[in-house]
Amino acid sequence: NAGVTQTPKFQVLKTGQSMTLQCAQDMNHEYMSWYRQDPGMGLRLIHYSVGAGITDQGEVPNGYNVSRSTTEDFPLRLLSAAPSQTSVYFCASSPGQIYGYTFGSGTRLTVV
Amino acid sequence: RKEVEQDPGPFNVPEGATVAFNCTYSNSASQSFFWYRQDCRKEPKLLMSVYSSGNEDGRFTAQLNRASQYISLLIRDSKLSDSATYLCVVNFPTGGGNKLTFGTGTQLKVEL
16 A cells, blocks of 8 residues: 655756656545645645546646546646746645545655 | 744753644634644654544644634653654635645754
8 A cells, every 4th residue: 555656756847847746646535635845834735636527726826737537646737847836745635524634755846 | 814823933842841832723614623743854744633622642632722713732751753843734614625724833852
């Protein structure tokens, strides 16, 4: 049972490049979310999903897209990377509204 | 006003001490509450849920005060291994899903 798996663990991008951060969970959780964590800012919600085919925006969605074609996968796409997107990105999943989330180990992204 | 507020600390305490953290939240309709622990450069991990009647898990006790809109975490007999950042997390109702909002965390350092 792997839990929540994020790839890659580290990534350096040039400004303007695009990429996809992968997230997969094997716990059959309906709810999945993407957060970014910056020093002094705490974790901020980017996008979330309550099930396959359903996604919605969080607090800081600009510059990011998501899709949820299966229960297991919830990729995060950076459309045109900017230095302001340098951050640590966490994917998380949960079985339901009253439960906490299980987090992946994170992706450390640097945009130069 | 921030949706979830915590004292950033750090709280420096000797081993064996009792330490308490508080967290306030702004939305009186919030339904679920959690404490997470985050070690340096690691993902957040669920420490405990917080129930209306209060709950205990070993050396850890969580309390919820809905009238004053705060939750607390008490750690008894602190261990060196308790050194970490403790995140207060609140579930805000959105009409569509499970959106957790994180506080910026309280740093705890347990010393010999």
